[in-house]
Amino acid sequence: MNCRISDKPLYKFMDFGDMPLGNGFLNEKDFNSEHFYKMSIGFCPESKMVQLLEQPDASRMFHDHYAFFTGSSNKMSHHFQKHASSIHNNYLCTNDASIIEIGCNDGTFLEYFSKNNIKHLGVDPSENVVEHARSKGVICHCDFFSTKSSCVIEEIHGKADVITAANVICHIPDFLDVLSAANKLLKRDGVFIFEEPYLGDVVQKVSYDQFYDEHVYMFSALSVNYAANQCGLELINVEHLETHGGSMRYNLAKKSARPIEQSVSNCIHNELNIGLDKIETFQKFNNNCEISKQKLMEILDSLKSKSIPVVGYAATSKSTTVTQYCGITSDHMNYICDTTPIKQGKFSPGAHIPIKSYQFYKENLPDYALLFAWNHRDEIMVKEKEFTQQNGKWIQYVPSVSIA
Ligand code: DWN
Numbered sequence: 319m320n321c322r323i324s325d326k327p328l329y330k331f332m333d334f335g336d337m338p339l340g341n342g343f344l345n346e347k348d349f350n351s352e353h354f355y356k357m358s359i360g361f362c363p364e365s366k367m368v369q370l371l372e373q374p375d376a377s378r379m380f381h382d383h384y385a386f387f388t389g390s391s392n393k394m395s396h397h398f399q400k401h402a403s404s405i406h407n408n409y410l411c412t413n414d415a416s417i418i419e420i421g422c423n424d425g426t427f428l429e430y431f432s433k434n435n436i437k438h439l440g441v442d443p444s445e446n447v448v449e450h451a452r453s454k455g456v457i458c459h460c461d462f463f464s465t466k467s468s469c470v471i472e473e474i475h476g477k478a479d480v481i482t483a484a485n486v487i488c489h490i491p492d493f494l495d496v497l498s499a500a501n502k503l504l505k506r507d508g509v510f511i512f513e514e515p516y517l518g519d520v521v522q523k524v525s526y527d528q529f530y531d532e533h534v535y536m537f538s539a540l541s542v543n544y545a546a547n548q549c550g551l552e553l554i555n556v557e558h559l560e561t562h563g564g565s566m567r568y569n570l571a572k573k574s575a576r577p578i579e580q581s582v583s584n585c586i587h588n589e590l591n592i593g594l595d596k597i598e599t600f601q602k603f604n605n606n607c608e609i610s611k612q613k614l615m616e617i618l619d620s621l622k623s624k625s626i627p628v629v630g631y632a633a634t635s636k637s638t639t640v641t642q643y644c645g646i647t648s649d650h651m652n653y654i655c656d657t658t659p660i661k662q663g664k665f666s667p668g669a670h671i672p673i674k675s676y677q678f679y680k681e682n683l684p685d686y687a688l689l690f691a692w693n694h695r696d697e698i699m700v701k702e703k704e705f706t707q708q709n710g711k712w713i714q715y716v717p718s719v720s721i722a
Contacts, residue, residue: 321491321534323367323545328360330371331600332526332607334643338667339378340530340635341385345664352667353378357639359529359536361600366540368517368600373491373534376443376462380489384444385660386635388426388484393697395426397561398484402430409480409509410436418471418478418503420463420496420512421486425451432456439475441467464492468499477505483512485562488535497549501572510551510570517541517594519564523717525692526607526643527636528563538594539585542568555579563693563716611644613719618650621686628713629684630654631698632691633661633673640690640715641669648672651688655679686721688713 322328337357344352358371389395410417415436419428422440424447431438432455440458442448448458459474461467481500490496500510515528517538528536535541543553554576555569566585593599621628630637633656640646646669653672656662662675683705689712691698699706706712712722 321369321373321493322362323493323541323548324362324365326362326364328362328369328371329597330358330360331597332359332529332604334358334529334639337531337642338638339374340532340638340667341379342638342667343385343633343661343664343673344667344670346670349665349670354668355531357529357531359600361597363595363597365544366538366595367544368536368538368541370529370531370534374531376491379532380443380462382445383660384447385658386423387447387450387658388423390658391694391697393694394561398427399430401482401484402427405480405482405511406430406434406436412479416475416478417480417482418475420481420483420500421489422451422456422458423447425454425456425458427482427484428456429454437475439471439478441471463490463496463499465495465499465502468502472503477503477508479505479508481508481510485514485565487512488514488537489532491534493535493545494549497545497551497570500570501550504572506572507575508571509554509576511567513559513561513565513567515562516558516564516566518566518589518592521592521594521599521603523563524603524606524610525563525716526603526610527634527639527716530635530639532635537566537568538589539566539568539582540589540594542570543582543586546570552578553582556581556585558585561693607643610715610719614640614713614715615644615646617713617719617721618644618646618688622650626686627652627684628686628688629679630666630671631679631687631689631702631712632656632694633658633666634690634693636693637690638667638669641666641671646671652684653678654690683708683710685709686711686713688715692716 334357336354422442443462448460517536551570557567559565633654653674657676
């Protein structure tokens with residue numbers, strides 16, 4: 319696995335110990351053969367990249383029973399429709415215009431282009447989500463995106479005006495290869511637009527749960543700019559987004575093909591101000607995570623000692639990091655409820671807490687719910703008015719530990 323964008327050493331600043339797969343929901347019979355890897359995070363002072371030091375093999379994470387479906391959040395579906403329409407209006411006005419999406423998942427984003435008869439191609443390595451996308455009329459190629467697969471992609475589709483990705487690029491270890499492949503597949507003035515959870519938000523909100531096997535990188539404008547420059551691309555625009563607890567949308571173009579907008583230098587200036595270029599910032603982040611963990615466990619241990627039932631709300635990939643890092647077990651939490659059928663009836667990775675359907679939760683409202691899907695808080699608070707009205711309490715840990 320090549321997951322280095324500079325040949326300078328990485329400084330480890332956080333060690334999570336043994337970690338199961340974030341989306342490795344499993345059956346009881348598989349408890350003994352569950353896969354664990356050593357999860358730790360490092361910072362490269364040269365490229366300013368923050369990343370996992372080790373990542374499990376891709377085939378363990380992305381396969382024909384991948385558990386995450388983009389359409390599981392109404393708000394995210396709406397976000398992608400808006401994004402699709404904006405890309406259409408800004409970049410895809412000619413008759414021969416075309417778009418490629420890396421990591422198209424269940425087709426939530428590309429469905430717009432399919433419906434509007436715009437030439438498109440989704441690329442994704444997980445056959446089950448690709449099937450879902452195809453059922454919506456989305457044209458897909460089932461494979462990992464790389465310079466190797468770019469030859470086949472070019473044969474099928476040709477070069478594109480726009481290449482997009484959302485919450486995908488930070489999953490791919492060979493970032494430089496992805497950038498090179500994108501550069502190769504872009505038309506001369508094409509743009510590569512991707513959005514990912516943002517390092518600045520992770521540090522400021524102490525959202526350590528954004529680190530898990532699939533997220534090999536936690537990008538900043540500093541690190542993306544560094545990598546893009548090595549592959550004939552440059553960062554021309556950035557836009558901060560509220561999605562997934564704070565994300566950044568990066569727009570890249572071939573060198574000198576498009577003007578570099580003010581947002582890039584503004585963002586980099588802000589990143590230097592908040593210290594995203596310094597190891598000390600991440601050492602402090604590590605301390606803040608330890609404090610957050612202690613506070614959360616004080617609450618959960620206290621409820622456990624009084625035998626007060628707690629339910630986890632949403633079996634997110636992030637919840638795996640939280641349960642494993644904090645030491646949350648099925649003694650603290652009766653079950654985790656989740657709307658995704660493929661997760662229901664299984665057990666959470668590592669902690670082996672049962673996953674139950676949303677229906678089950680609605681019929682057995684608990685006293686306390688730990689909000690694992692804190693990044694969808696607004697959507698969930700609207701949906702869960704009944705729980706709050708019945709005096710149900712939310713336990714939260716991002717941006718700070720609280721009971722409300
Ligand atoms: O990058 C990634 C992000 C975009 O999605 C992937 N590596 C995997 C996944 O991460 P996640 O699982 O932490 O994503 P979410 O969107 O925070 O959580 C999705 C899960 O939450 C699904 O299993 C559905 C569930 N959920 C729920 O049960 N009720 C979600 C919502 C909004 C709800 O109301």
